[in-house]
Amino acid sequence: MLANPGSSPDFFWPLLTRLGEAQLLLPLALAGAAWLAWHGGQGTLARRWLLALAAAVALTTASKLAFLGWGLGLAEWDFTGFSGHAMCAAAVLPVMGWLALRGRPWGFGLGLGLAALVAYSRVQVSAHSASEALSGLVLGAAVSLWALRGQFCLRLVLPAWLPAGALALLLLAPVAAPRARTHDWVVQLSLQLSGRDQPYTRLQLQRRIHQPERWQAPRPS
Numbered sequence: 001m002l003a004n005p006g007s008s009p010d011f012f013w014p015l016l017t018r019l020g021e022a023q024l025l026l027p028l029a030l031a032g033a034a035w036l037a038w039h040g041g042q043g044t045l046a047r048r049w050l051l052a053l054a055a056a057v058a059l060t061t062a063s064k065l066a067f068l069g070w071g072l073g074l075a076e077w078d079f080t081g082f083s084g085h086a087m088c089a090a091a092v093l094p095v096m097g098w099l100a101l102r103g104r105p106w107g108f109g110l111g112l113g114l115a116a117l118v119a120y121s122r123v124q125v126s127a128h129s130a131s132e133a134l135s136g137l138v139l140g141a142a143v144s145l146w147a148l149r150g151q152f153c154l155r156l157v158l159p160a161w162l163p164a165g166a167l168a169l170l171l172l173a174p175v176a177a178p179r180a181r182t183h184d185w186v187v188q189l190s191l192q193l194s195g196r197d198q199p200y201t202r203l204q205l206q207r208r209i210h211q212p213e214r215w216q217a218p219r220p221s
Contacts (some may be wrong), residue, residue, distance in 0.1 A: 017121035018174035019114070020085025022057075022182050025092040028166060029053060032092075032099050040156055049147035053091050056143050060084050060136065064186050067205070069194030075208040078129040083136030084182065085127070086119035090140025093118075095147055100163035103156040108148065112141060 018024070033046035063081035066072040073080045090112065097111025098104070119137040122128040128136075187199050 013121045013124040015174045016117060017085060017125050017127070018177070019093075019170060020083075020089040020118040020122070021173075021177070021180040022084060022088050023180045024169070024173045024177060025088045026053075026057075028096060028169065029092045032096055032166075035162060036099070042151075042154075042156075045147060045151055049095060049143070052143040052146045056087055056091055056139050057084075059139065060087050061186060065190045065193065068187055068199040069190035069196060071200040071204060073200075073205045074131075075205050077131040078202070078206070079131045079135070080129075080202055080205060081132060082139055083119065083122050083128045083132045085122050086115070086133045086136030087140040087143075089115035089118040090137045091143035092140075094141070094144040096166055098148060098152070099156065100166055103151075103154045105152045108144070108152065112144070115140065 029050070033050050036042040036049075037046040060082040061084075064084070067080040093115045094108045094111035097107040097109075097114075099107070101107030101110075116137060119133040122133045122136075123130055190199055191197070
């Protein structure tokens, strides 16, 4: 069951949750990877990061399409697909934190902590269940850990404007950037692929627990 955000300030979680938007984090990841490859001498790390991120984006999108178009989810876990916000935050922010603090491991920890708050915010704004937020966080963290394996103590020399620019973007984007429409696009794609007029909903998934006989395949006579 989704959490009731009424106990928190009305503005805090909705603003914080925007730090997980793909329209913000994917360009940030591309910029960070470009600097690593062309100025930091870490082309292998950059490629590993982007490939792992692309795979996680594909898996997250596929899980959403499977539910919205065909109703494939886990009713017992209230799971309709990985949280894209949680996944993107955990796949990008720890690496960017590590990069911004010149390869110091605690930069990774700060980024992962912020990603965990983004994942929690998805439950607080009633966008995802706890299982969806947690699984997205774990998937994204796996991307960051894979990208930086064996590189946590690497010392980088980078211009001051790079971390300053990334910080300014993270502070301003939740207020100034237009709302992301990625969910709308995924819904439309799921309908086109499945041929349905309406997407499956969480309520339909939950009915599988309360009315399981309606979801069982007919037995042969």
